[in-house]
Amino acid sequence: MNNLNNDSINEIISLVKDSDLELALNKVKSLLLEFPSSDILFNLRGTIFLKKKEYKIAQSNFSEALKINPHFISAKINLGTVYQNLGKTEEALKCFKEITKINNTFPEAYNNIGFILYTQKKYSEAIKELNKAIELKEDYAEAFLNLGMIHLNLKKYQEAIKFFDQCLVHNKKLISVYYYLGECYKNINDINKALSCYDLSNHQKTSSRILECYFILNKKKKYQKLIGSISNNDPDNRRIAAISAYISYQFGISNIYPFCNKPLDFILKNNIKKNMENGNLEIQELIREITDKKFTWELFGKTTVGGSSAYNLTQLGITSLSKLQNILVNEISNYKENFKNKNCTFIQKWPKKYKFNIWSNILKSEGYNTSHIHPAGWLSGVVYLKIPSDIKKKEAGIEFSLHGDDYPKKIKNIPTITIVPKVCDLVLFPSSLFHKTISFKSKSERMIIAFDIHKL
Structure with missing residues (x-):
């Protein structure tokens, strides 16, 4: 290790910072031939794969670095970060706590512990850890x-504003913080202040929030000017499609945003039981293979309440799911054909190539999914695997609406469509359309496979 040239290490670090990852990787590989027991090189190689979002490979490299040097803090914090990205929060928490035992003056470890506790809604514990980080x-x-963020989630908006302001004092480059300031001011009904904060932010929801502020302030002309500009510059944004459909209805004006201006017209239901039989796919086999995977209860940042979810199923090599995908490809083709004459970019710019993002959701009695859209998707769908037999009326159904995201209501009567599904039903709809699950009371559970297609 003593013979490893610091200049070589610094060169690789510089390449990684400049995102010249392939050259950095080649240099690490060459050096590992000469120094096969270098914890630093394994940590660097892990860092490269972490930046490439190849988390499994990154994990193996950080683990190798820690075999060589169990007290290597940089490798341990990197390993914890990988676990976070893989959704393994308990493993990540263990890593960061181990760091505090090795070195209790390392503020990043306390910050990361605090963040994980925040995602677990253990707010009091999270605050203690974050205060330790700030003490250091x-x-x-x-x-x-x-x-x-904790105080924003606790709806303690004035306290949240103070913390966000302090954040910006110490790092003015974190302009996404202005978005969260905007959220605080919107929630205390200071809409002009919220608007000024959103204007300074660079968040994925920035434009939709500015449009919302114009709606709340009844600035119809400003709304129309901005939506016209966005229509030309960003015509496929699903968040903008969602809010433009809603505000147009509320203002009583034509929806000029081109993605899908009448999304409620694009809901299609079909039962695929015969397709599954013809494709040699048994629903019980599908249920068994999926329930073998790791489900997480009320996963942070998701919409499930009173239920559990398993994500990224397409990456797990599930045989029965591959059979289902083949059926879905055909159903999606039929869906597009059904709406081929509709004049909107959702249909007319249909993806020539796409990939699936598939997950599963299991709801217990009184469980539900809050209203949401799928902003990364193009088309979304749900396949129903289990439906309780003792439900009443619309229980366990899926409700579609122009309204969502806590938008204010000026016109209270908003169009909705509710579907009460049966087992093996497939429901397809634009990813920009708000939808939610209606809660139910039953001793049985409701299980679905949900998916988006993502344009390639």
């Missing part, structure tokens, strides 16, 4: 950001 590093902007 008084200008720790990310820790102030996390404290702000």
